[in-house]
Amino acid sequence: MKLRGRIIKEGAVHGEALVSPEPIGFLGGVDPETGVVVEAGHPLRGQSVAGKILVFPTGKGSTVGSYVLYRLAYKGLAPLGIINAASEAIVAVGAIISNIPMVDGIDIGQIRTGDEVTIEGEWVTVRRVARAGQGAEVE
């Protein structure tokens, strides 16, 4: 499946999707030392964003969140790429200063955690990987 979005930070990257149905606030929401989501009640709580293609509707919270992304990148714990439904300033600025390829304007309902995702400029390619107990591969 190929989806077309809007470039926030240009780049090409390939990895496994981690999908959050809820917005993510990086300041206070993600531990800058470990990359693990720590916000109480968050659907991704306890999971690490490190090395994932992180897919979520939009950002929220303090603008200092941009620096949290930078810190994660500095420690090698940042997401590989970011896909948003509708981007806002905090995550967009964070992705730019941290060199994390990012697109928005994507129907994120089409992507599931575990999918193999490639971001290339404005294009997002999603490949569903067959796993035990899951449906067949779709392309």
Add this chain to the structure above:
Amino acid sequence: MLAGKEGPAVQKAMEIVTALGRIYGATDLVHVESVQVAGVSYKNLGEAGLLFLREWAREGARVRVPTMLNPAGVDLEQWRALGLPEEFAQRQMEVLDAYAQMGIEMTCTCTPYLIGRVPGLGAHLAWSESSAVAFANSVLGARTNREGGPSALAAAICGRTARYGLHLTENRRATHIVRVACPVRTEVDFGVLGYEVGRRVGKGIPYFVADGAAWNAETISAGLHLRMLAAAMAAGGAVALFHVQGMTPESELDEIVRPDAEEIRIDSLAEGYARLSSPLGSIDFVSIGCPHASLEELRDVARYLAGRRVRSVLWITTARETRRRAEAAGWVQAIEHAGGHVVSDTCLVVAPVEALGVKTMATNSAKAAFYAPSHSGLQVRLGTLGECLDAAVQGRWAPRRRPMC
């Protein structure tokens, strides 16, 4: 700039400015007259922010328009005497070094408009501190969005910002009419009103109307009452622009209120006071100057404290430049003689106040009352400047019998 001909630092800044333009639907960029950068205190920036600023400065980031800083986490000269931790102060200095390397003025204040940096009507800015943004837009009639720290810095490095949001006339119309039907007299009343309205309108643009004798426009001070109103509205909600009928520069424009504006009526401030203020007895800490105190406030404090001694820790936070002027008038010495501190470059919201070992605070600022419990673990009693100074002298909350001045 975007292609990198002016180096990686400028390229990164332009990438930020243009990405925000895309996100918010700007058609072009606009030159900015000045920039005010938040994200200065090490308490908020942390190691990550410091790393980033250093790296950007090393890549050659330099500002091209007058750029000022928000308060830092310590008073740059007196931090040791004030009992602020050394390790923190060191990191703070490194943050400021990075900003200085970029050519930014070390104003360290949330009230640049009180130290002569007064933008003109219609001037485009990229300011970021929430109360300064609300004051500049509303009281001065300048035009700025509420920038994040990095996006303000990017605007300073490019000399321009994306033209969207409050840069456009059509987005400056009021979304709410706020009819105020109860008396709003003191600076604290204005702060509590702002906090309540901020909570109710969120990101909206309120248009204030005084019903009956809520206030007397002739006795309202922009520098005090509207500063407190702006600060509290930006803290209780995310208000970046408001209008006050007959007072603020855009309030009389045609069609300044949207036809679909929602109407809100404020009949009492009691609920707001109850949310922000606790009935405390003993007061260890008295904090004045959120947003940063004006020269007039320092004068009033100095006069009040003449011949008295404070028992509580008393901080008046202000811009370094204001402190200098108050020193020339002898007011700083008078306050210090009474045992108080005139603290500059920092403020209650961004300094590591928890290190002072205080638990209960009196303040005349609704914004400070809103942040102190969560940021610094303090319990708060809200009162006027005179009531707060009474509490500082007695070390406990004492109902006033007579007005201060």
